[in-house]
Amino acid sequence: MRTAMSDLLDFDVPFFAFSHCRDVVAAVTNAGGVGVLGAVAHTAEDLEIDMKWVENEIGPGATYGVDLLMPSKFTGAKQGGLSREELRAQIPEEHRAFMDGLLDRYGIPPLLDVPREQRVKRAGLQVDPKSMTPLLDIAFAHDIKVIVSGLGSPPAEVIERAHAAGVVVGAQAGTVEHARRHKEAGVDFVIAQGTEAGGHTGDITTMVLVPQVVDAVAPLPVLAAGGIANGRQVAASLALGAAGVWCGSVWLGTEEGESTPAERERFIAARSQDTTRSRSFTGKPCRVLKSAWTEAWEQEDAPQPLPMPLQSMLVDRSRRRVQRVAHKKDSRAPELLSPFIGQIVGQITSIKPTRRVMTEMMEEMAEAIARLDDIMSED
Ligand SMILES: Cc1cc2nc3c(=O)[nH]c(=O)nc-3n(C[C@H](O)[C@H](O)[C@H](O)COP(=O)(O)O)c2cc1C
Known part of the structure; x- marks a missing residue:
């Protein structure tokens, strides 16, 4: 498939997978999509291990990335982060x-x-520049092709560093205003994430948000996120003007998740x-x-x-x-128990291998597009 995202990254299908789990990241990239590892709570040591593992699974040069949270508002922001x-x-x-x-x-x-000193080391959410720097150092020392901020516009230094390394930068937006700010900051693409999504999310639906963001940040490509877990939802996203999809919840229903x-x-x-x-x-x-x-x-x-x-x-x-x-x-x-998950949870009826989820999404998307084509044909 070729979409506006194909000018930025190499993939067979513009299906982006957000996951904290390296197995999902590798499986999605190996199935022709783009796996992106959620690293905000990784220790530096764990991130190094996971990225090495993913690169070994996907082979040299394959497209994958890392996601961090870069909010502008958090406790200790004025001091650049607290211990x-x-x-x-x-x-x-x-x-x-x-x-x-x-x-x-x-x-x-x-x-x-x-x-406390004998407990397993846990990183917690590393959202300030001080604690994020070691993670960025590791990410850029590896062969990532894309880096994403899940909250907030990436700071200028991160964008400059990414571009110098040939890494494409994206950011998630829950409103048109967020999306405009990301474009001004200099990102290469925007993820318009509707309220249906699992994890941090705003209150505007994907159906309403995506076309507005597409228009607001053109010609930047936009990925649709929130409530996308099957091929009909992918086809609808493309119809809304998205250049691909970014999914998170669907991978929680996979064997690798x-x-x-x-x-x-x-x-x-x-x-x-x-x-x-x-x-x-x-x-x-x-x-x-x-x-x-x-x-x-x-x-x-x-x-x-x-x-x-x-x-x-x-x-x-x-x-x-x-x-x-x-x-x-x-x-x-x-x-x-309140695991993070989006409204597509109602579509999860069994646990499947990640590759099968990808194949089913691709097949159903092709069928949906063909059906729309039929509707428009004159015979
Ligand atoms: C379990 C879970 C954890 C998430 N954590 C993050 C995160 O750390 N960073 C981020 O950018 N997005 C995170 N998200 C949001 C996803 O990146 C994505 O935008 C969202 O899952 C898309 O909507 P969907 O859940 O309907 O597929 C998370 C989503 C889930 C389900």
């Missing part, structure tokens, strides 16, 4: 007590009390109306499956979610506490 200790000190006791109280009510056992067995069960059972947007995970609105957790944070007695990255620091251990016992018989942990 984990400085951030931790800003989490109010009231918030900690609320989280512990919720988990205690559901009988979720605490994590083992391992001293990172979801736990308990989460997969929830996905298969869930309907599209079972998602909600909640600020209780990262401080910014995120689409997740509804649960007792999201409901508790909506109650009047709940504290206001903290700004990024404090809220994710607050809930990180609680989420792991829940996940650790979610598979246990008689545990009430599944009631608190």
Whole structure:
């Protein structure tokens, strides 16, 4: 397929896959699309390992990329980022007590009390320039072809560095204003992401947002995102003027995806109306499956979610506490599970290999386009 994205990147089909999971990234690139590794919470060591692994799987020169979050508003922005200790000190006791109280009510056992210095190293969300730099250094030392900011316009230094390395830069937009800002910042393409999407998302639908963004940033190519998980939705995106699609949720229903067995069960059972947007995970609105957790944070007695990255620091251990016992018989942990996923969750009916998802999407897209052609033909 040739679209406006083909002038920027080499691929067979303009299907971009966002995933935190290296296996999905490699499988999508190997199936002719473009895998993009979500690295915002990778430690530098893990990112190095994952990128080496992906490059080994996809072979030299194949198209893949890295995604980071580059928001302009976060705690410590003025100082260019704060240390984990400085951030931790800003989490109010009231918030900690609320989280512990919720988990205690559901009988979720605490994590083992391992001293902080002996715990497995976790990066948390690295959204400030200081903590992002090692990740950028690793990304640019590898053979990536594309880098994307999932939140905010990429800073000028990142764009300059990418262009000097021949790397194409994209950014996600939930409004026309975001998209215009990205274009002014100098990105090469924009991802117009509708509210249907899993993860951080705005409140405008993909159907309404994509054509507006296409017009606002022309001639920059636009990928459509949010609510795209089958070939008819891809064909519709192309009809809206998109030069390809960017999907995240659909890979959570794949064999290679990172979801736990308990989460997969929830996905298969869930309907599209079972998602909600909640600020209780990262401080910014995120689409997740509804649960007792999201409901508790909506109650009047709940504290206001903290700004990024404090809220994710607050809930990180609680989420792991829940996940650790979610598979246990008689545990009430599944009631608190709220994995990030978009409204396409209602389309996930079984767990499939990533390559099969790609093939089905391609075939269905071709059928949909042929059907539209038939509608227009005179005979
Ligand atoms: C589990 C999950 C985690 C996500 N995390 C990020 C992220 O770290 N960075 C980012 O740019 N987008 C992230 N997203 C959003 C995706 O990049 C993408 O825009 C979105 O999934 C597209 O809509 P869809 O979920 O309907 O396919 C995430 C999405 C999901 C489902």
